[in-house]
Amino acid sequence: MQFNTKHKEILLYGISMAVLLLLLQWLEARFIVFNYRLDIFIGAIAIIFTVLGVWLALKLIKPKVETRIVEKEIYIHQTTPTEINQQEIEQLGISKRELEVLDLMARGMSNEEIAAALFVSLNTVKTHSSGIFVKLDVKRRTQAVEKAKRLRIIQ
Amino acid sequence: MQFNTKHKEILLYGISMAVLLLLLQWLEARFIVFNYRLDIFIGAIAIIFTVLGVWLALKLIKPKVETRIVEKEIYIHQTTPTEINQQEIEQLGISKRELEVLDLMARGMSNEEIAAALFVSLNTVKTHSSGIFVKLDVKRRTQAVEKAKRLRIIQ
DNA sequence: ACCAAAATCACCCGAAAGTATGAAGGATAA
């Protein structure tokens, strides 16, 4: 787009220059006035082409692009799911299985229900939940859920 | 400052133009070549002054600045965005005290901690929490918290 | 093949949570 426009400008300039030169040549053949006052003629040519140069420059100069970043605040409702904080999970050393248990915990499931859902024994779920509590530095499952949601580890 | 610079540029341009014209006049007097190929001479003049014009324009014209506004989306999770659903509370028949217990429950507090916070006995908290579970139709405190948040009864 | 981490399970015990029932005092409205 911009490239095309530039080419058009250059073409137009070339054409106009050629036309002018032809016109001058024709005038030169017709009248001999230029021989008398060649300096004035050259001065006129100089001025005309200076103006043309300026015009060309104005047309061709690519504008400096000033990128202005406008911060647009977007408020998110709870309905919009926020990204889970993968970094935090790794940082806390929470394993995949623990995360699954934590997720079901947050849904209000009991250890026994979680065990049934994950096809493991109740003891296994207890082991995982204990691990979660240690890693999240909490004492109860309610605290774990609260903190996990706050840290965007779940939901 | 800028005005001075511009004047200097214009002066320089004028001087160089004058010098060029004088030079040409001198050359014209010295040699007669120009008479033979005046069109080439004029073409050279045109090119030189075009370049000069371009140079002048580049020097004098303040750079075009195209401001491109980029909207950067900043996601803000509101801490207290949505109002609590008073209607739902009344509809479910949850009392003031029960709501207080529910609120502390959601903060991960144990029944004993809630009792201490509200200056009541552990048994009272248990009674309230039982009432909450019945009214919310849940079996566990984790479920109660989850449902209460979902219904916007708390937070 | 080997090592470390993860996942699995078991047992015990105490703490916390939850259920059921009853009861008493206070506020409020019919």
Added chain:
DNA sequence: TTATCCTTCATACTTTCGGGTGATTTTGGT
């Protein structure tokens, strides 16, 4: 005044949760 609801508390019992310890298997990476 009576009825109703809220709040408070208690006792007894069951269930669930959580801590501690130990052990085996699975898995992923060097």
